[in-house]
Amino acid sequence: MNGVLELKVAEDLIARRSAVDRALHVVHVSKYFGGPSRFNRPGKKQPKRVSAVDDVSLTVMRGEIYGVLGANGSGKSTLIRLISTLLLPDAGSVEVFGLDVVTEAAQVKRLINRVSVEASLFKKLSAMENLTYAARLYSVDTRAARTNVIRILGALGISEARIRQPVEKMSRGMQQKVSIARALLTSPVMLLLDEPTTGLDPRSKKDVQKFVLDLRDSHDATVLLTSHDMEEADALCDRLAIVDKGRIVVEGTPLALKEEYMRRHRLDTLPSLEDVFMEVTGRSLEDSDFDPDAEDEVMSGS
Amino acid sequence: MAVNAPVWREIKASYAFVERNTNLSKRYWGWELTFLLYTVAQSASVIYIAYATPGAVGKHIDPHPFVLYLAIGALTWSYMANMFMAIAESVQWERWEGTIEYTMMAPINVFTYIVGSCLFGVLYGLVRTSLVLVALIFLFHLEANPAGLLPALAIVTLGSVSFIGLGIMAATLPLLFTEKGAQMTYVIEACLLLISGVYFPISVLPSWMQPLSHLSPATYVLSGIRDVLLKHPTSTIMVHTLVPLAVIGILTVPLGFWVFSWAEHYAKRTGRLKRTG
Numbered sequence: 001m002n003g004v005l006e007l008k009v010a011e012d013l014i015a016r017r018s019a020v021d022r023a024l025h026v027v028h029v030s031k032y033f034g035g036p037s038r039f040n041r042p043g044k045k046q047p048k049r050v051s052a053v054d055d056v057s058l059t060v061m062r063g064e065i066y067g068v069l070g071a072n073g074s075g076k077s078t079l080i081r082l083i084s085t086l087l088l089p090d091a092g093s094v095e096v097f098g099l100d101v102v103t104e105a106a107q108v109k110r111l112i113n114r115v116s117v118e119a120s121l122f123k124k125l126s127a128m129e130n131l132t133y134a135a136r137l138y139s140v141d142t143r144a145a146r147t148n149v150i151r152i153l154g155a156l157g158i159s160e161a162r163i164r165q166p167v168e169k170m171s172r173g174m175q176q177k178v179s180i181a182r183a184l185l186t187s188p189v190m191l192l193l194d195e196p197t198t199g200l201d202p203r204s205k206k207d208v209q210k211f212v213l214d215l216r217d218s219h220d221a222t223v224l225l226t227s228h229d230m231e232e233a234d235a236l237c238d239r240l241a242i243v244d245k246g247r248i249v250v251e252g253t254p255l256a257l258k259e260e261y262m263r264r265h266r267l268d269t270l271p272s273l274e275d276v277f278m279e280v281t282g283r284s285l286e287d288s289d290f291d292p293d294a295e296d297e298v299m300s301g302s
Numbered sequence: 303m304a305v306n307a308p309v310w311r312e313i314k315a316s317y318a319f320v321e322r323n324t325n326l327s328k329r330y331w332g333w334e335l336t337f338l339l340y341t342v343a344q345s346a347s348v349i350y351i352a353y354a355t356p357g358a359v360g361k362h363i364d365p366h367p368f369v370l371y372l373a374i375g376a377l378t379w380s381y382m383a384n385m386f387m388a389i390a391e392s393v394q395w396e397r398w399e400g401t402i403e404y405t406m407m408a409p410i411n412v413f414t415y416i417v418g419s420c421l422f423g424v425l426y427g428l429v430r431t432s433l434v435l436v437a438l439i440f441l442f443h444l445e446a447n448p449a450g451l452l453p454a455l456a457i458v459t460l461g462s463v464s465f466i467g468l469g470i471m472a473a474t475l476p477l478l479f480t481e482k483g484a485q486m487t488y489v490i491e492a493c494l495l496l497i498s499g500v501y502f503p504i505s506v507l508p509s510w511m512q513p514l515s516h517l518s519p520a521t522y523v524l525s526g527i528r529d530v531l532l533k534h535p536t537s538t539i540m541v542h543t544l545v546p547l548a549v550i551g552i553l554t555v556p557l558g559f560w561v562f563s564w565a566e567h568y569a570k571r572t573g574r575l576k577r578t579g
Contacts, residue, residue, distance in 0.1 A: 109409035136318030137408035
């Protein structure tokens with residue numbers, strides 16, 4: 001009897017531990033855009049429903065860097081928006097540290113922050129003004145925030161003098177670093193990086209990638225990274241999922257995915273992650289017929 | 303303390319919008335100056351009609367009461383329209399800059415967002431209108447009944463609350479209609495200008511249009527201010543002005559919050575937060 005009780009207690013502990021350690025839990029989530037609505041006139045051609053995220057399930061453990069790889073328009077950004085509480089799922093559920101993103105959105109917002117492919121800053125305002133604004137929204141002490149802004153941007157290679165200049169006078173790479181600083185300023189336990197290095201010069205890209213690793217190692221943050229840069233994903237991610245047409249087609253560690261490919265094709269050397277990507281999606285990133293705004297168009301239902 | 307902490311946090315967060323918009327206005331100071339000049343020129347053009355009227359109708363009449371009548375219309379409308387547009391454009395502004403998703407992702411209540419935008423709207427409207435007032439006093443040597451100044455201030459204060467409700471509802475348009483939402487707010491502003499008796503009494507409007515005037519808080523604000531500044535402030539005037547304004551405010555402000563919350567939910571369901579207009 002005691003043995004059964006001990007087993008039950010151990011199971012409960014494991015369940016509780018895994019709930020705490022589970023940073024992100026996505027269960028059968030789907031998101032559609034467009035489709036027939038009550039406002040469409042009868043007899044007229046009904047708009048087509050587009051499936052942006054289709055029955056996606058994944059789990060990210062605390063402290064992991066988890067990659068979501070896919071071509072433009074594959075559903076990566078939609079997935080990030082669902083986790084960020086910016087979109088409501090049509091089916092399934094998303095939990096961040098055990099909190100539901102729909103019913104407990106206010107608490108989830110305190111745990112997360114996001115960096116997207118566009119820096120999304122007030123261009124006329126300085127980096128300091130943009131970041132002070134963000135600090136106020138997240139109830140971060142503004143005096144401490146100002147000190148942190150200088151420290152974080154300094155670590156990313158932006159001098160104090162540049163911090164006080166309008167963002168519009170900064171290069172794209174510098175703007176993206178300000179955007180990363182905005183996310184870090186709020187000390188998120190989960191950081192959602194939506195193609196953060198797209199369009200950056202090689203040096204800025206390296207700076208950002210180094211910072212992501214530092215963040216995980218020194219701040220105990222969990223990172224969900226979307227990318228179509230295979231080398232970046234290979235270098236940064238502990239595990240990754242490759243998505244195509246809104247569905248996860250394969251998931252695992254980069255090494256495991258490559259070894260599996262090597263075994264299947266009886267190769268002597270490890271293939272690149274791009275080889276794996278091409279095999280599982282049936283297309284290469286370069287050959288992709290998706291245009292860069294494809295996912296946004298899907299989102300607007302156009 | 304624990305109960306009040308989140309409330310205090312939200313109040314402090316609402317200041318973020320005041321500070322941000324103030325910083326933006328400072329950075330766009332050239333445009334602000336241009337628009338100020340535009341408002342002064344537009345108001346002066348309207349007021350000069352008062353001087354032209356005796357000649358146009360062929361009668362010798364004192365133009366000064368009419369000058370003051372039009373000046374009150376121009377100034378009150380300048381304040382109301384600036385405040386209304388500052389609130390209504392808050393969402394559109396974020397769409398232009400591409401920051402709307404970041405603001406909506408922040409851990410703040412939707413009320414905080416609206417209250418912050420409204421606070422700035424009121425301050426912005428007051429500062430701009432004060433500058434226009436100075437310019438008009440310089441141009442037209444305006445003199446009003448001093449006894450009516452405090453009652454006029456009370457009317458403007460309550461009128462602001464009523465107008466805020468309409469502004470919040472208008473702010474939902476850029477949330478719902480990503481590309482044309484801002485233009486729709488201009489249509490609302492123009493309709494309010496037409497039916498509120500800004501430059502003419504509502505009695506000159508067609509009979510079918512006159513009932514619509516009673517739905518606009520600007521109608522009561524304008525008639526109330528004219529009564530207290532051009533005539534004498536009486537308790538009857540104040541009651542007839544403040545009661546409808548209070549009723550409109552009580553109805554439109556909660557309705558505005560509800561409409562905005564609904565629009566936010568709709569935008570999140572349909573993916574309309576993303577598209578920049």
